[in-house]
Amino acid sequence: MAHTTLSSKGQVIIPQPFRNTHNWKPGQQLEVIDSGEGILLTPVKPFGPTTLDEVAACLPFQGKAKSLAEMEEAIHQGLTSCTVLIKP
Numbered sequence: 001m002a003h004t005t006l007s008s009k010g011q012v013i014i015p016q017p018f019r020n021t022h023n024w025k026p027g028q029q030l031e032v033i034d035s036g037e038g039i040l041l042t043p044v045k046p047f048g049p050t051t052l053d054e055v056a057a058c059l060p061f062q063g064k065a066k067s068l069a070e071m072e073e074a075i076h077q078g079l080t081s082c083t084v085l086i087k088p
Helices: 016-022 052-056 068-080
Strands: 030-034 039-043
Touching: none
Parallel strands: none
Antiparallel strands: 030 039
């Protein structure tokens, strides 16, 4: 079991093995949840909960679905029409 100390500023250091396990980097925002017996830290999710209707509503498409071959051809046409300039 790991231990940490509460500083005079109310800060605690999360031990390195825990930060590595959860891939928490400096600046990681954490949600603090009071469990009654202590606190629980969980990473803040970048987006709030959504429903399928909320997400799919931004995709109003009417018509026949495209085949995979048609989508790949459209991608190929888009790539061949692009000019890319790479400077050293």
